[in-house]
Amino acid sequence: MINTQILRARLTDTRSVWAATIAIPLLLLAPAFWNGYPLLQWDTGGYLARWYEGYLVPSRSTVFGIYLHVGEDSSFWLNLGIQALATLWILQLTLRVLDLARPARLVAISLALIATTALPWIASMLLTDIFAGLSVLALFVLVMCGAKISTLEKWILFVFTAFSAATHSATLAVLLGLCCVGWAVRPWLGRPIPFAGLALGSLTIVAGAAMLLAANFALSGQLAWTPGGYGVAFGRMLQDGIVTQYLRDHCASQNLKLCPYRDELPPTADDFLWGHSMFDTLGRFQGLNDEMGFIAVRALAEYPAWQAEAALAATARQLSSVATGEGSSGWLPHTYGIIERYIPAQAARMHAARQQRWRLDFTAVNRIHVPVAFASMVLVVMLFSRGLWQRRRDDITLLAGTVTLALLGNAAICGVISGPHDRYGARIVWIATFVVLLAAAKALSARDADELGAP
Template sequence: MVGPLTGGYTIKTQVLGARRADTRSVWIATIAIPLLLLAPAFWNGYPLLQWDTGGYLARWYEGYLVPSRSTVFGIYLHLGEQASFWLNLGIQSLATLWILQLVLRVLDLARPVRLVAISLALIATTALPWLSSMLLTDIFAGLSVLALFVLVLHGARISALEKAALFVFTAFSAATHSATLAVLLGLCCVGWIARPWLRRQIPLAGLAQGSLTIVAGAVMLLAANFSLSGQLAWTPGGYGVPFGRMLQDGIVAQYLRDHCANEKLKLCPYRDQLPPTADDFLWGNSMFNALGRFQGLNDEMGFIVLHSLAAYPAWQAEAALAATADQLMHVATGEGTNGWIPHTYGIIERYIPAQLAPMRKAKQQQWQVDFTTINRFHVPVALASMLLVALLFGRGLWRRKRDDLTLLAGTVTLALLGNAVVCGVISGPHDRYGARMAWVATFVVLIAAARAFTGDDEVDDLLAP
C-alpha cells in the first residue's frame, strides 16, 4: 500500500525527473538546431553565395549607393569578413532559433520537444536552412514577419529585454531590403485598418511599437547611407527594376512603337531588338550596356515607366495581377546560388582577397550545388503550405474566430500576398522572392498540426508554475 507521503514523494520525483529531461532537451535544441540550420554551409565548406551578394559586400569599400543594395546589410556582412562570414551565419541561425521558440512560447507551445520536432521538419522540408546558410538578406524577410507578429500582438507576454531586442531586429530586417520594409509596412497598415474591429486582439501599444520599427529601419538605412557615401539619401531603387518587368511584359516595346515617331528616346533604334526578359536586359550583354546602364538610362527608363502607366492602364493592371499570381507560384529553393556568379567572385577578389582560397575550395564554386532533387520536394511542400495557411485564415474568418492561430495565419497570408505584389509587380516573378517567405507558411501549418494533435499531458500539468 502506498501512503500519502510515498505518493507525494513519487510525484515530486516525477516532476524533478521531468524538469531534468526538459533541461537536457533545451540544451540539445539550443546546440543542435543552429548547427542543423547551417548544415548546407558546412557541407559546402563555405557560406553560400548568390548573384546579389557581391553588391552588398562592395558597399563598404566603394562608398557610393547603388540600386537595391542596402548599406545596412553591407555593413553587417563587413563585420563578419575576418571570420570568413561564419559570424554572420551564426547570427542568422541563432536569430532563427530565437524567433521560432518565441512564437511557440507566446502560443503556449514552448516545450523543447515541440521546438525540436517543428525545427527538424522545417529544416528537412523547406528552404530555411539554405536561407540561413547564405550571405543574403532573404533570411530576414520571413523572420521579420514573425518578429512583428510577436511584437505587435503578444508584447505583453514577453520581457522588456525581449521586446527591445525584437524591435531592433525588426528594424534591422526592414533596413536590409526595400521589399521587406514594404511588406512590414503593409502589415502595419492592415493592423491600423483592422484595429477598430479587433481592439482586444491588436493592442494599441503593440501596433505603435511595430509601426515604429519601420521608422527606425528607415532611419537606420539613411544613417548608414550617409556614413558610407556622404549622402543623406534613400537607397536608390531606380526605375530599372519596374522597367525590366514592363519590358518583359511587352509594354516597353509597345510604348516605343507607339511614341518613337514623336519622342527622341535612346531606346528607339532598339525597339525591335529588346531582349525577352528583364534579366537579359539588365544583366546580360544588351543595349543597356551600350547606352550607359543605370547612369545613362535611368531618366529615360523612368520616363517610359511613368508614361506607360498612363498610356496603358488596363494592360498594366492585367500585367500586375498576372505577375502577382505568377510570383505566388515561384517558390523553388536556390535561385541564383550556383557556380556562375562572376560579379560576386570579382568583388571578393578585388576587396577581400584573403577569402579567395576558401571560397574557391567550396562545393558551390566547383559546381556541385544542384537544387533539382531538393525542389521536387520543397516546391510542393511550399505550395501546399501556402494554400493551407490561407485556408486556416479563411476558416477562422468564416467562423468569426479571433484566436492567436487565426491571427498568425492571417498575418502570414497577408505577408505572402504582399510579398507577391511587391516583388512580382515591381521586379517580376522570381523563385528567390517566393522561397524566402514560403517556409513561414509551413511553420504555421506545423503549429496548427501541433495544436490539433498534441494536447497537454500529465508532465505538462506537473511542470506548470
C-alpha cells in the same frame, strides 16, 4: 519521491533545451558546412562591395553591406551564426507566446522545417533573404503578443525588425503593408490588436528607414534612399512588352536613347539589366535611370488596363514561384570578383567550396520543397478562412492571417515591381509551413488536454 521526480523532469527539460540550442543552429547551417564556405548568390557581391566602393547601387542595401563587413574576419561564419541563432530564437519565441513551448516540440518543428523548406539554405547564405520571413514572425510577436514577452525581448525584437526592414526594400514594404492593414482593421477587431503593440510595430518601419538613410549617408555622403526603384519597375514592364510598345508609339515624337533599339530589346529584365545588352552601351543606371523612370511613369498612365492585367499575372506567377536555390548554382562572376578584389585572403577558400565547383544542384531538393510550399500556402489560407468563417480571433487564426497577407503582399510587391522569381517566393513561403505545423501542434495539445480531463 515526488520531489525527486520533479527534479529529474526539470533536469531532462534543461538537457533538452541545451541540446536544441546546439543542434538546431548546427542543422540550420548544414548546407554551409557541407559546402565548406557560406553559400553565395548572384546578388551577394553587390552587398559586399558597399563598404568598399563608397557609392549607392540600385537595390543593394548599405545596412546589409555593413552587416556582412562585420563578419568578414570570420570568413562570414559570424553572420551565419547570427542568422541561425536569430532563427532559433524567433521560432521558440513564437512557440512560447502561443503556449506551445516545449523543447521536444521545438525540435520536431525545426527538424520538419529544415527537412522540407528552404530555411536551412537561406540561413546558410550571405543574402538578405533569411530576414524576410523572420521579420514577419518578429512583427507578429511584437504587435500581437507584447504582453507575453519581457521588455528586453520586446526591444530586441524592435531592433531586429527594424534591421530586417532596412536590409531590403521589399521586406520593408511587406512589413509596412502589414502595419497598414493592422491599423485599417483594428476598429473592427479591437482588443486582439493592441494599440501599443501596433504603434511599436509601426515604429520599426520608421526606425528601419532611418537606419538605411543613415547608412547610405555614412558610406556615400548622400542622404538618399537606395536607388533603383524605377529601373526595376522598368525591367518588369520591358519583360511584359509594355516598354517596346511605348517606344513604338512615341519614338517618332520623343527623342529617347532607347529608340534605336526598340526592336532589339532583350526578352527579360535580367537579360536587359544584368546581361550584355544596350543597357551597358547607354551607361547603365547612371546613363539611363532618368529615361527608365520617364518611360515607366508614362507607360503606367498610358496603358492602365494592360498594366493592371500584367500586375495580376505577375502576382499570380510570383505566388507559384517558390523553388529553392535560384541564383546560387552555377557561375557567379560578379560575386567572385568582389571577394577576389576586396577580400583576397578568402578567395582560395571560396573557390575550394563545393558551390564554386558546380556541385550544388537543387533538383532533388525541390521535389520536396515545391510541393510542401504549395500545400502550406493552401493550408494556411484555409486556416485563416476557417477562422474568419467561425469568427474566431485566436492566436493561430491571427498568425495565419498575418502570414497569408505577407505572402500576398510579397507576391504583389516582388512580382509587379521586379518580376516573378523563385527566390522571392522561397525566402518567405517557409513561414506558411511553420504556421501549419503550429496549428497541428495546437490541435494535438488540445486533444491531449481533453483526454487528460476526460472522466
